[in-house]
Amino acid sequence: MSSESSIALTTLDVLQRPLQDLRISVTDRCNFRCPYCMPSEVFGERYAFLPKPEILRFEEIERLTRIFAQLGVRKLRITGGEPLLRAELPCLIERLAGIPGVEDLALTTNGVLLAQHAEALRAAGLVRVTVSLDALDEATFQRLSGRRAEVARVLDGIEAARSAGLAPIKINAVVIKGVNEHAVLELVDQFRGTGHILRLIEFMDVGTRNAWDRERVVSADEMLARIDAVYPLEPVAPARAGDVARRYRYRDGAGEIGIIASVSEPFCGGCTRARLSADGQLFTCLFGTQGYDLKALLRGTASDDVVRQRLREIWRRRSDRYSEERGELTMAQPSASGPAHSRVEMNRIGG
Numbered sequence: 001m002s003s004e005s006s007i008a009l010t011t012l013d014v015l016q017r018p019l020q021d022l023r024i025s026v027t028d029r030c031n032f033r034c035p036y037c038m039p040s041e042v043f044g045e046r047y048a049f050l051p052k053p054e055i056l057r058f059e060e061i062e063r064l065t066r067i068f069a070q071l072g073v074r075k076l077r078i079t080g081g082e083p084l085l086r087a088e089l090p091c092l093i094e095r096l097a098g099i100p101g102v103e104d105l106a107l108t109t110n111g112v113l114l115a116q117h118a119e120a121l122r123a124a125g126l127v128r129v130t131v132s133l134d135a136l137d138e139a140t141f142q143r144l145s146g147r148r149a150e151v152a153r154v155l156d157g158i159e160a161a162r163s164a165g166l167a168p169i170k171i172n173a174v175v176i177k178g179v180n181e182h183a184v185l186e187l188v189d190q191f192r193g194t195g196h197i198l199r200l201i202e203f204m205d206v207g208t209r210n211a212w213d214r215e216r217v218v219s220a221d222e223m224l225a226r227i228d229a230v231y232p233l234e235p236v237a238p239a240r241a242g243d244v245a246r247r248y249r250y251r252d253g254a255g256e257i258g259i260i261a262s263v264s265e266p267f268c269g270g271c272t273r274a275r276l277s278a279d280g281q282l283f284t285c286l287f288g289t290q291g292y293d294l295k296a297l298l299r300g301t302a303s304d305d306v307v308r309q310r311l312r313e314i315w316r317r318r319s320d321r322y323s324e325e326r327g328e329l330t331m332a333q334p335s336a337s338g339p340a341h342s343r344v345e346m347n348r349i350g351g
């Protein structure tokens with residue numbers, strides 16, 4: 001790529017953050033009911049998920065992603081709900097993998113359907129996967145996934161991804177005080193020396209349904225101290241500006257772990273992520289309240305130039321920094337949870 005084109009390809013927001021990452025939710029449905037995302041008492045049998053006609057078709061997602069790539073997007077992540085519930089997903093992966101400028105194509109899944117799909121996803125052009133796994137003991141796993149599957153199926157999915165050649169494999173675990181702190185060292189033991197990268201995530205106030213409370217957050221420092229006491233760690237430089245995880249390696253060479261500390265150490269300053277919901281709403285922050293309707297543009301008469309101009313306008317006006325604001329607010333009022341506004345639910349835009 002020549003330098004002129006790279007300058008033309010950089011789109012900066014109000015805080016000079018480039019648009020580089022696009023997270024694409026392909027469904028709002030999930031086969032799990034994780035209490036910190038889709039508590040089963042809310043997302044029950046009668047919950048009205050998005051009707052099919054409202055969900056973006058693969059050709060619409062491809063068209064939008066092409067335009068995002070022209071504005072500087074280089075990394076794509078497929079999310080949900082649970083993306084492997086979307087039929088024919090390898091067809092979409094194939095379309096996206098071929099878009100000029102796309103350098104990385106990842107998928108986040110709860111892993112239960114991964115053993116069935118890993119080979120086809122890899123063959124279609126998927127590069128790597130992130131699997132959510134919050135505990136290894138069955139009781140805690142059941143409690144944190146809504147009693148919908150067994151740990152063994154997730155571990156089988158991870159193994160299938162490894163043998164299909166999806167790499168690196170990251171394992172995401174949300175840690176909640178009083179629920180699964182004990183799982184931190186069990187997960188460390190499970191994935192040390194495997195080449196898979198465990199990432200421990202501070203419990204966040206995503207959406208409006210997970211009864212978040214700062215008292216239930218296990219901070220990054222607490223998690224690190226717990227691990228370092230058993231397996232000494234050393235910090236590793238970030239691979240890329242805007243990466244969400246703080247990286248560490250085991251001093252004994254057994255690999256790497258990451259910590260995502262959105263509550264205790266917000267990283268909004270380097271946030272280069274846009275999020276597309278399954279029904280074509282663009283969110284410029286995980287804690288956003290209002291999406292920009294792109295579906296109407298796509299299904300209307302707008303040309304690619306008009307869509308591109310609209311995306312550029314949206315990003316250029318972006319000033320989101322929710323996690324930093326939450327931090328500032330709770331500094332001023334320790335009892336405060338975060339800026340009180342109705343945040344988009346996580347099953348609509350993925351993590």
Ligand code: SF4
Nearest residue numbers: 268271285286322323
């Ligand atoms: S809170 Fe919003 S702006 Fe900050 S890092 Fe998360 S998604 Fe980005």
